[in-house]
Amino acid sequence: MPTGLENKSETVAVSSSAYFLKPVKAFFEEVTAITRFAFRFFKELFMPRYELKELIRQSYLLGYKSLPLIAVTGFIMGIVLIIQSRPTLASFGAESWLPAMVSVSIIREMGPAIAALIFAGKVGSGIAAELASMKVTEQIDAMEVSGINPFKYIVVTRIIAATIMLPVLVILSDAISLYGGFLAVNLKGDISLHLYFSQVFQALAFTDIFPAFIKTIFFGFAVGLIGCYYGYNSAHGTEGVGKAANQSFVYGSISIFVLDMMAVQITSFFI
């Protein structure tokens, strides 16, 4: 004799599976939309007109204006890394390895990852907020009705600028970090700048520098792409501006870690 409980348990099972499937479906829909956005970027990239003036302006705004923040964090990172590592290395009597250790850590991983995360926070969310505001105030529509392709002018230039400028910032940040490390080494020791940098470069191989540089190009592209995607497709209203900036930082940061993980796996095949 049917009790009616069978139907109830089926309903619970369906609703719980829907509960779990909904975010998964939303995630894949979002990834698909971002991929489409990226395809549109590559399509527009090679078609004239080329917005060189705007690209230079964006490179200045995204790169040069981010330099102080990335330089300061890089400098502090170099100092902190030495101060934290010294006791451990000292317990093995390996303090002389400090320059080598700091160089490999910074060049391979910490420099690119930390600079990229700061870039995602400052530049990625800034791009998203700016584009979302332009959408709210109908500036993007105004470009479109005056016969100008807003995707090309606004999106393509920002993604290229982010892709170019992050690697440049990482190189500068790494150099400043290493200098910070030099100062920290000298807090409890005495080493000349020449000797310090000799040890730094002796510890580095081509396989440390090249993959690290290449992955920063992808980090920059991801930050620019995600910032532009969330800004360009934001919902109307001021709430949409905040949400776009927030999503840009969250997904930009996650994409940096995912790309980093992939880069490490790919690099490990060649080392």
Add this chain to the structure above:
Amino acid sequence: MGTTVAEIKDIKKSFGSNNVLAGLNLKVESGENLVVFGKSGSGKSVLIKCLVGLLEPDEGTAILFGENVSELKERELNLVRKKVGFLFQSAALYDSMTVRENLEFPLRDLKPKTNEETDALIIEALTNVGLADAIDKMPSELSGGMRKRVGLARTLILKPELILYDEPTTGLDPITSKEISHLILDIQKKYNTASIIITHDVECARITSNRMIIIKNGTAIAEGTFKELAESTDEWVRSFFK
């Protein structure tokens, strides 16, 4: 009677379950100011956004200068759009650019011009709206009325044959509203442009209109001159003018 510059045939547009336009028709002749009147949220702005291809209608046809907008490729649509000016409700000035750069921007894709020619065009457009001295200001330094004027100057710089005004007097004080309304009229007389003016400001409609339509529930329920509609036998239509 002039030639038809814009036509909307049986346009329908919904947002979810909200039917904003439900089979609307209108036609604008060259040199004519057509005022589209209606309550807030009646789909007036959606109408002109469908006309320039900013929104895709669910059904129906939008025709600009004889071209079916939804059938045009992006490049062709952009060429047609060059003949249309659009004054947005918020003026939509580019925040990161000065007034001069805002006005220069729509000129970029036109034939190469010397700096002197470009400057002359910018000064002419700004003089037409009485703001020649604001040329080097940033949009954030301008008042609401000045922003509308600069937006209008940016629209005028391409010498459009049709201008679409989206709530041109909304958010302005009565004196500035009147000035903007007279400016719209002056532009029509000076350049012989056709215009579609979206508004719910009776005074603006009185000053600017050659002909009016009134929208209710997504369709045009009344059409005529300002005087005819103000004296309509329909109580609902007449209530707008009280």
